[in-house]
Each structure stands twice: as structure tokens, then as C-alpha cells.
Amino acid sequence: MTDAIDIRSMSRTFGRSRALDDVTLTVPVGSICGLLGRNGAGKTTIMSILAGQDRPSSGTAKVFGENPFENESALSKISFVRDNQRYPDDYRLHHVLRIAPEFAPNWSTDVAAELVDGFRIPEKTPIKKFSRGQLSSVAIVLGLASRAPLTLLDEPYLGLDVTARALFHDVLLRDYTAHPRTVVLSTHLIEESQALFDRVVIVDRGRIRVDCDSDETSGIAFTVTGSIEAVERLSNSRTLLLSRTIGNLKSATISGIADSDFRAQARTLGATVSPTALSELVAAFGTDAREPLQTKKGAHE
Amino acid sequence: MSAVVTTVKLHLNRRTETFVVPLLIAGTVAIISVLIALIFWRSGSQPGSEGWIEGSQSSAGIVSGLAGFLGYLGVTAVATTFPFALTLGATRRAFVAGTLIWNKITAAYVAVILAVLNAIEIATNHWFAGFYIFDIYVLGRGDTLRLLLIVFLGVLATLTIGGVFAAAWVRFGALGPQLVAGGVILALAIVAIILVPEAVAIAAAFQLWWLAIVAVVAIVLSATGTWLLLRPAIVR
Numbered sequence: 001m002t003d004a005i006d007i008r009s010m011s012r013t014f015g016r017s018r019a020l021d022d023v024t025l026t027v028p029v030g031s032i033c034g035l036l037g038r039n040g041a042g043k044t045t046i047m048s049i050l051a052g053q054d055r056p057s058s059g060t061a062k063v064f065g066e067n068p069f070e071n072e073s074a075l076s077k078i079s080f081v082r083d084n085q086r087y088p089d090d091y092r093l094h095h096v097l098r099i100a101p102e103f104a105p106n107w108s109t110d111v112a113a114e115l116v117d118g119f120r121i122p123e124k125t126p127i128k129k130f131s132r133g134q135l136s137s138v139a140i141v142l143g144l145a146s147r148a149p150l151t152l153l154d155e156p157y158l159g160l161d162v163t164a165r166a167l168f169h170d171v172l173l174r175d176y177t178a179h180p181r182t183v184v185l186s187t188h189l190i191e192e193s194q195a196l197f198d199r200v201v202i203v204d205r206g207r208i209r210v211d212c213d214s215d216e217t218s219g220i221a222f223t224v225t226g227s228i229e230a231v232e233r234l235s236n237s238r239t240l241l242l243s244r245t246i247g248n249l250k251s252a253t254i255s256g257i258a259d260s261d262f263r264a265q266a267r268t269l270g271a272t273v274s275p276t277a278l279s280e281l282v283a284a285f286g287t288d289a290r291e292p293l294q295t296k297k298g299a300h301e
Numbered sequence: 302m303s304a305v306v307t308t309v310k311l312h313l314n315r316r317t318e319t320f321v322v323p324l325l326i327a328g329t330v331a332i333i334s335v336l337i338a339l340i341f342w343r344s345g346s347q348p349g350s351e352g353w354i355e356g357s358q359s360s361a362g363i364v365s366g367l368a369g370f371l372g373y374l375g376v377t378a379v380a381t382t383f384p385f386a387l388t389l390g391a392t393r394r395a396f397v398a399g400t401l402i403w404n405k406i407t408a409a410y411v412a413v414i415l416a417v418l419n420a421i422e423i424a425t426n427h428w429f430a431g432f433y434i435f436d437i438y439v440l441g442r443g444d445t446l447r448l449l450l451i452v453f454l455g456v457l458a459t460l461t462i463g464g465v466f467a468a469a470w471v472r473f474g475a476l477g478p479q480l481v482a483g484g485v486i487l488a489l490a491i492v493a494i495i496l497v498p499e500a501v502a503i504a505a506a507f508q509l510w511w512l513a514i515v516a517v518v519a520i521v522l523s524a525t526g527t528w529l530l531l532r533p534a535i536v537r
Contacts, residue, residue, distance in 0.1 A: 103389035
């Protein structure tokens, strides 16, 4: 399988601020990759560089084997709408629907019409007066109807109601199945969208913390819950990612796999061991009270 | 080449601003000019008299009315269209080239519109009532070729100058236009310091085509500046 995205040792600095720090990442063609992490983790910067809207300070970023910056051929295969996308003054929906197909060779008028109708996007209101959810709807129309070989969706859910989010999921999955492409989706609504992902990348403070197949995330960490004393004994000498204490109860997210000895010890101490949810994993890797840890499983070579 | 063409189409996508608003401004200025002329007529001035014609032809209302809008159009064509163009997949190179072509299309359109209105004005003996709106000094006083050149270069210069200020804003934020303005003021001050001792001789030798040269230089410098500013610009 070839790679749609190939990033090697990429860093990006803005003045003294290091937005990306030695990022190496590959995403195979035809996958849906969840790009997860806290606000300011570096997700949008990665997407922006992949879309040729920015350049790395060092390292390389290639899309379908090409550097996207100022590359007409590469850019025609990429769709990226920022979460804070600006539109020309006085633009209305029809302006967007009229010009987007000129730039997107695979544009689907049917998909665009279905989404516009389903999202109930106002046709006569200037886009600059749109609500947050309506702006997200326009971005989704651009992203999905373009059928770009690499579709970068930056926080597509912002402000969307539950019906609109369901529509987005339905159309994305249906159109992706009919017209396979590579999708990178950044979101904070992890539980709602994790079923879509076949790869998961967790970013924090500009570094890749997790890069693996989605079915491998359960092997990255586990959660143990019980009395404070029991959990502290169990987590002692292990890499603790995140812990929470409520009254006499404590839960700890611990890196690695809970083997049979550990489970037996937990049972003896009255603690329970459970898989860590993906959202918990993202929260754990985003906490400040921990040394940076990097986990790469099944990373595509 | 195709990316340049699609960028031109992106600008032409604002059809109302490109094609309708200049017409509306010309029409509005015409109505205001007629109303002002009526006030002068009611105050005793006689249509067709030497003073009436001289006063009417000295008016530059159409120029100031269009210049403000075209400056805004030049700024927004870069400031708000550039981020969207990159989102759609345009390269910076194609955007700058496409914007320059669109500037020329707009300038040619406005020039032709004013030339047609000027021709109608002259053919109707100034709207059958001695109203001078387009047959004025600043537009060549009835000389169609001169009007076309003045309007084309004037509109193109206004759009590209607006574009370079917007490009500075895209590149450096609010500080960018201030730096460009500061640079322009400094350059003009240096030119003035050098030329002031010869001001009388220069004024005596002044030729109208000098303004055309100044406009062409301003267009070339602004277009080059726009490219240099946008080439490394990123969208955040």
C-alpha cells in the first residue's frame, strides 16, 4: 500500500513558539485517520502544511509523493477547509457552489445538493453572517463534495446539531465507500467519530504521541480503578499517564497492557481493570503532569 | 495556465461587485451631478453659458465616486479572496497572476462603460440639457481615446495599489499596510526633496503623458510588491 501522506522530521516554529516538533507520520492511501489532541496541539498546523497553506521550518511533508507547497498538481488532489475559514466579502452560498467545481475536478453536484438541503444552509444570507454551525456546514460541503483524493477535515463538527452530525457521518461513509479517498479528520468529539477511524494519531505539544491502527489503541493503555491505596500500589513502577481521585476512589490510566499477573494482583486488591477509551487516551496524552511518551504501533512503513 | 484562469473566474465570481456596482456608482454620481446642476440653474446660472460649461467640466465627482469603491475592491480582492483561493487549491503564483488579469478586465470594463456614457452624453448634447458628467477635464474632455487610457490606467493603478496594501496585511497583519504607507511617504518625500528646487521648471514642462508613466510605474511596483508579499505568506 502506498502513502497518501509522508511527513518526515517536520518541525514548524512561529517566532519562539514551536508548533510542531520533529513530526514523522505516514497515512496510507484509502484510510480515514483521526487526528486527535488538545487545542493548540498542532493538528491544524499539520493540515495546513499538507494543504500547501504553510511550509515546515525543517523536515519534509509530501502528499502522494509530492511537496504540496505551490504545486498545482498536488493541490488539485487536496481539500482543506480551516475551522476559521474566511470567505470573500458579500459571498453567499451560491458563490461557493459556483466556484468550487472549477478547482475540484471530482466535484459532485449531487453530494453538494444533498448536504446543502440536509444542513438547511441559508441561500440568501451572506456567509459572513452565518452561525458557527452554518459555517461548519459550508466547510463540510466543500470537503465532501470535492471528492479530493486527500480530504482534510478540520473540526468539522463545530456548532453542528446532532441531526447535522449524523448526516455528515452518513454522507461521509456512503460517499467514501463509493469513492474511496484518504480522509484526515480532526475533532474533539472522539466518541462520536471514532467508529469512522481506521488509523488514530494523537498529537500533543507539537509531537506525535500515538500513531497506530484504530484497533491497536486498546493495547496502548488500560485503566485501573479502586481504592487509593490499591491503585497506587498497582501503578507503582509503571508509566502513569493520568490519574483521578474522587473521595477514597482513584482511577489511573497506565501505559501498556495489563498482563495476567497484574490482573490477578488487581483482583486481590479489589481493583478493576478496564480498557481505556480513546477519549481518555487523548486526555491522558494531553495532560501536563507527565513526561512526553511516544507510542507507535503498526505504523505504516 | 489553468490555475490562473480559475483564479480569474474566482474573482469574476463576484459579479455584482465587478460589473454592477461600478454602473450603479456612475449612475448615482450622474444623478447627484444633475441635482447640483439644477441647484446652480435655480440660483441663476445659465445652462450652456461659458461659466456653466467651465464649472461643470471642472467637476471630478465621477472619479472620486469610483476611486473609493475601486480601492475597496482592490483591497478585498486580495485580503479576503486570497485565503479562500488557497483553500480551493490555487497556488500563490496563480493567484497573483489571476488577480492582475482580473484587475485589467475590470479596468477595461469601467473604461468602456465610461467611454460609452461619454459618447451618449456628447451625442445627446449633454443629456439635452447641458449637463456635463463624463465630458469633463479629468476624463479627457470628450476625447474618447484619452478617456479610455485615463480610466484604464487609473482603475488598474487603484486596484493594484489596493492589492499591495492588502497583501501587506495578509503577510504582516495590521503592521503591514502601515509599513507600505510609511515606505511610500518616505519615497515621495525623498523625490520631493530632490525635485523641489526644479519645481517651477518641471511644472512649465509638464506633459500629460507623464501621468501615464507614473501610473504604469505604480502598477508595476504594486503588482511586484503583491507577489513578493504573498509568495511566502501563510494562512493562519
